[in-house]
Amino acid sequence: MRKRYPIEFSAKIDDVVYYPAEFPLNGTTLKIAFGSKSVAAIILPHPEAENVIVISKNIQAQLKMPELTSQLHLFVENETLFIGPLVGIFTAGFTPFPLRPVGDRSLFFAKLLSVQKSVGVLPFVFGEKHIDWENGLIKGYFYQQKGWEIIEVPFPNVIYDRLPNRRTEKLFELKKVKERLQNDYLIPCYNPGFFNKLEIHERLLQEDALSQYLPETHPFTSFSNIERMLADYGHVYIKPINGSLGFGVHQIIYDKRGGDYYCRYRDEHGKNKLKKFASLEILMRHIFSNQSLSKMLIQQGIDLIRNEKRQIDFRIHTNKDESGTWQVTAMAAKIAGPGSVTTHINNGGAIRTIEEVFPDENDQQAFLEKLTDAALELSKGIEKNIDGFIGEIGFDMGIDRNGRIWLFEANSKPGRSIFKHPRLKEFELLTRKFSLAFAVFLAEQAITKPEEVFK
Template sequence: MRKQYQIEISDSASKTVYIPNELNLHTHLTKLAFGTHSKDAAFLLQKTKKNSIVISKDVADALHFPDLKIPLHAFANKGTLYLGPLVGIFTSGFTSFPLRPVGDRTLFFAKLLSVKKTVGAIPYLFGDQHINWEQGTIRGLFYHEEGWETFEVPFPNVVYDRLPNRKSERRNELKEVRDRLQKDYLIPWYNPGFFNKLDVYERLQNDEDISHYLPETHPFSSFSVIERMLADYGHVFLKPINGSLGLGIHQIIYDKKDGHYYCRYRVRDENRLRKFNSLENLMGNIFAGRSLSRMLVQQGIHLLRHEQRTIDFRIHTNKDENGEWNVTASAAKMAGHGSVTTHVKSGGEIKTLEELFESDAEKAAALEKLSEAALKISKALERNMEGIIGEIGFDFGLDRNGHVWLFEANSKPGRSIFKHPQLREFDFLTRKLSLAFAVFLAEASIMKPQEIFR
């Protein structure tokens, strides 16, 4: 169990740090470090305040240590005492408005940063424009006492990637920041990038432990693939390989009785269902003039229904302060009437599992299956994908036989399920663990860097 210490700044001495006796047991300390900065200091034993570390003001100033009254962790290694972690949350889309520094995402980040005392970390927001490479400092945005403040602090112990979309991720200047901080400063960087649906499928399909969760999926190549899959499954989905929020998804259904093809999709805030006498007519009308090279074809599943509406499930997993995977949120999503997806913007509704299942036994059985799948696939993604993964949002289906199917894995999961009043405790837990994992990474990078940077 890691311990947190109150950090105090004192005017009374110079180049001095007072520490509890327990921190002086393993190594003779000569330096204090905060983020990537360190400073020589004399370490004296703290006689009265057992849970406090007192830093002289000149040392605190040299380290750019902000006096935010946040209890922190302390890691001693090779003569240096590291305070923190200092967690940089990297994003883009900053505005010039002090009350809304990241526009519509300001409230989310305020809530994320507000778990700092619970976790024992100092988190701040930054973008490429806030970095001073010559000084090794960042003008970070801190959410402190219910307002936003800017402090100049060192480069962080760990970076949590919260870039908002693929477009920002592709910008060269943002790639350069990530590469430079990782390679030149050996700063662990977690949750990089966005998952590509086809890439995830191809990497996981050979993993025997979890391949049975994967619906048959192919990049679009010809009408004949769709025809064959319609014959096998009755319906298929066409999805953008890099899509999100359910945009651009089409369901194609073949009715054997009347011999017609149907297409369900959404356009201009309206759910549509159209009928065609052949697949060629359907494709020629619905996808006229559009390239299908960035689409995939996925097996349709006969899902559980509630009130005649299809259901899928959102399960969140997070790594915790011990580097272990946890299921941190679970919810059901009910499709809107006539909608091809369960997204709220398409008329979908969020339900708790208690609202969905009539008996506790049914709910417990479903949650056990979904949780087992989520934890297994989290570990499989970690084995098969590049970078350090700390959180995943899964979209699962349960078919009428109770089999679990993976529809999508999201490296930066949306948070619409947390608008449901009974899911707010999950909201807090996912935010808490997304920063608690930074404590694990910071300690590992200090004590066992070979495990992080192998």
Template sequence: MRKHYLIEVVQNDQLIVFCPPEVIQDKKMKRIAFGSKSMEVEFLPHPDQNDRIVISRKIQEAIQFPPFTIPLHAFLENEILYIGPLVGIFTAGFTSFPQQPIGERTLFFSKLLSVNKSVGALPFVFGEHHIDWEQGTIEGCFFHDHAWQTVEVPFPNVIYDRLPNRKSEGNPKLIKIRERLQKEYLIPWYNPGFFNKLDIYERLQQDASVTHYLPETYPFTSFSSIETMLSKYGHIFIKPKNGSLGLGVHQVIYDKYSDDYYCRFQDKCEVNRLRKYSTLERLFQSVFANQSLDRMLVQQGIHLIRNEQRAVDFRVHTNKDDLGKWHVTAIAAKIAGQGSVTTHARSGGDIKTINEIFPKEECDLFTEKLSNAALLLSTALDTNIEGIIGEIGFDLGIDRNGDVWLFEANSKPGRSIFSHPELKEFDFLTRKLSIAFAVFLTEQSLLHPEELFK
């Protein structure tokens, strides 16, 4: 990680910034900036402190720096010393309760913001109603000293998109805000948009380095196409193009010996069901009677490796770091519940570490295969999708031949795997890097804006 400095505020009105000599060196500096605010100041080397940048109360008020003593990075460009990054985390679903400002997601955000000291960044949470366009400021929700507090700050250096669902993402008012901050204020905005399964599949099909990870996937068109896939693979999955959490996933199985069809799914009462039908038409009339099939896709069934007769797939998290490089930050095994069509916990699934369920040799082999696949897929998605991606959660499977398959890629991955006690450190790592990536984006926006906004 890059070096960062403690930002200290002293109680005087001098327009002087004291910096470590290594920051000043022979550089010519005229202004200090924080977020979108800057002012002209004098720079002097700090007489006896090499770990901090000291600003006066007057400078603090002018650039709207919060009243916190915190470590931040220092960027120099065009005779301006930028301290930051100031990272705005954009979301929706705010409440009027001071101790629970983002409702049931407050705990997640408090943990996310708590990585600030280890990263050298200052993150805050905000929504559309916190923005003052005339003043160019935001009433940011900060988590500092184990408590929530609201502080007015300038527009941030970068924005991390944490909108909670597709409904908020499709809200015209929120779309307009994102476009305005990106286009008028040139603020890098990362992790925009939930992925569409079919769109992801079609884009990855264009990249020869990852096509071997892709199961056959098509939009639903006709019974005959399903019959063809069933005769080829024995079973298929029918799932919503924009689904999540395993909702609406159906497994259709064809028994060529009895000429019967089976459908495994979870009903509205969250009970796992397995039904038998004599024809495919009867299956669809019964199971999909009230569903719009044009919103569905059909995917090749994979014979997954098993643990105690239960199918296993894997959640693999990847994150970019403060140098813009991809890393695998967490791997967990998800074991299907009894009679479940998916491995989700809500369907009776269990979360385990790989070394809990496989011998060391297999564990090492699977970890390497999953890591290699996730890094290749991350790079491919980064190349083939619009916008700036900083994190991805992959659902990957390994079949009985040891081949890796991609089932889903999530731009805003859930965090249920981190309930496992042995995955706590990876929970911290994923949060840390999701904010550390803002350091890279801030530097890029100052030094190479043409790369970000091309």
């Protein structure tokens, strides 16, 4: 595990950087670097053998290193000592209000940035309009005890993509910014883009070890395909290929005895509905008259385990740590609301811990292991099959009545509703820490093994 070191700035020395006594710096080091900036300096071991980084004020000014810098990591390559990482969190939706610079998401970003000292990174939030391309500088939003502060810093070592939605992500200007930073400045970007549900499914289907977790899923092509799946499974789900938060999900149920079709869904007013139809054609015409079925997928229905007659699924968060290894950082059960087609809280769902839904310790341990193993396997499989660097994934999984694990969805920018449960607060903190800890790994790789990162 890499070690972070406290940083001090000194006006008593010029052009000097003292590195920690225990840091293994061998040979000649002539430069000091912070983000994209580097300057010549006299680099010496700490004169009093302390494990502290001391930087002269004039070097600090040349590097554009903020005074608020507290604890960072050290990397050495090509006779240069790198201090960092400086992490740029790229987003959109900025406002002119100093207390809420990113609108409703300002609290989320403030909490994310608050873990910087314990992780050993210096993170800031920025958007397209904050970049000074000519001078290689960014006016970044930093969060301190007193609140938000705008400070000009060099281009970062790594970029964490936190664009808020698919619509923003598709904007030409924002695509060009990311491409330019990655291609022209060789800054690695992690978590680039929202997942396409169908694409993820099709790629994982090619992996024999992972296909066991995948329910039968197809793009909408014809009513006859739905009829065949209803005959096989009794019920199916129709979902938007690029949907989120449970919006637009419909469950279609076929009653073999009566020959009727039922559709469970949430209407535009937020009410849960269950309607009966004499045929699939009438159902589809009535329910989907205003929707483009070409943007929908059909997924096998599964008889999930239940809690008080309400179906349960599970949200599992995985993150890469500062060694680049996948870890499960949070897990919770989500229980469907009465009459709801999904387990989302906005549909009346409830969050429970694993202990609450499995009071028997043997069941608890068995399902915990099964879900953990599946989430880690799937994380590695997605990483292998998707371009770019992925640092976190949120999985929606189910357990059927035979104890088999199923993957329903994987999200590259998972929601955080499960953390409203009081006993999941520590895991919420863990996911924030790991979100930035991966930047330490990626920065070190970009500095010491650029040929692997930018191949």
